[in-house]
Amino acid sequence: MAIERTLSIIKPDGLKNHHIGEIISRFEKAGLTPVAIRLQQLSQKEAEGFYAVHSARGFFKDLVSFMTSGPVVVMALEGENAVLKNRDLMGATDPKKADKGTIRADFAQSIDANTVHGSDSLENAKNEIAYFFRETEIQKY
Ligand code: UDP
Secondary structure, three states, X not given: OOEEEEEEEEOHHHHHOOOHHHHHHHHHHOOOEEEEEEEEOOOHHHXXXXXXXXXXXXXXXXXXXXHOOOOEEEEEEEXXXXXXXXXXXXXXXXXXXXXXXXXXXXXXXXXXXXXXXXXXXXXXXXXHHHHHOOHHHOOOO
């Protein structure tokens, strides 16, 4: 299987509820290694740019407002089949529909405050990692 990189974001609710450690632990146990990591407050512009694909959707304004309501953790995760593996660990967008044992089923409150973001394709992963990290910020170990 191919070694891939994917972008993960722990959203403001994940930080406010003190789940950073447990979420990263799940990634590491599943063979997804954080190769770049930063805790940061997104500006409105950064959040709007990141979610530009959803700009015409009814939930866009609330999504941007939620994503800027507190700091987030942005990470590049590396491992075998990283894009799909991360999506499996996250669970469905709506935590009520997420499989038991997934991050969203265990920690998320609602479809808007759903604790984590994860790239949904290898192509998006490349663009999303480049949105947050320079190549020199990505480490090998
Ligand atoms: N979202 C929302 N309401 C909706 C659909 C999506 O608030 O009806 C938010 C939710 O936080 C989701 C994000 O918009 O994580 C991006 O939506 P997408 O469909 O890409 O879901 P994801 O890839 O995050 O599972």
